[in-house]
Amino acid sequence: MSDLPSLPVTFRPARTRVVLLTAGVVIFVVISTVALLLEQLSPGEKLSFVVTGALLFGVLVWLSRPKVVADESGVTVVNFAGTRRLEWAEILKVNLRTGDPWVFLNLSDGTSLPALGIQPGINKQRAIADANTLRALVEARSITDPDASGDADGRL
Structure with missing residues (x-):
C-alpha cells in the first residue's frame, strides 16, 4: 500500500503533550518564583515550594508520556x-x-x-x-x- 508511512513512525497526542509540558513549566516557574520572592519564608519552606513545583511538573511530564x-x-x-x-x-x-x-x-x-x-x-x-x-x-x-x-x- 503506497499510502503507508515509512517506518518507524511514532503516534502521540502532540497538542495534549504541548499543553501538559507548557503547563508544567509555567506551574514550576510560578511556584518557584513565588517561593523565592516571599521574604518571610525560611529557606526550608522555599525549598518545599520548589520541590512541590518540581513534583507537579514531573506528574505532567508523566502524563505526556x-x-x-x-x-x-x-x-x-x-x-x-x-x-x-x-x-x-x-x-x-x-x-x-x-x-x-x-x-x-x-x-x-x-x-x-x-x-x-x-x-x-x-x-x-x-x-x-x-x-x-x-x-x-x-x-x-x-x-x-x-x-x-x-x-x-x-x-x-
Whole structure:
C-alpha cells in the first residue's frame, strides 16, 4: 500500500503533550518564583515550594508520556504504567469507536490493550487518521484476515 508511512513512525497526542509540558513549566516557574520572592519564608519552606513545583511538573511530564511506535518488527505501546512490545501478528484489530478515550488493540491472546498514544481528546481528526494509519500498517504487516480489521471511523 503506497499510502503507508515509512517506518518507524511514532503516534502521540502532540497538542495534549504541548499543553501538559507548557503547563508544567509555567506551574514550576510560578511556584518557584513565588517561593523565592516571599521574604518571610525560611529557606526550608522555599525549598518545599520548589520541590512541590518540581513534583507537579514531573506528574505532567508523566502524563505526556504515552505514545505508539510502529517499526519493521512490530509496535511498542507506551502508556502511563509501562511499555509493551507487540509483534505485528499479535495485533488482530485496531479500534477507535465513537466515544472511546483512546485506541484499543485487540490482541491474539484474547485481551485488549489500550494505546493511549492515539487519543481523540484535543484533536479528533488527527486521532482518526492515526488510528486508520495504524490499522493499515497492521493489515499490511500481519497474517490476519483482512475482514478482521479495526473500527476507526470518522464519526467521533
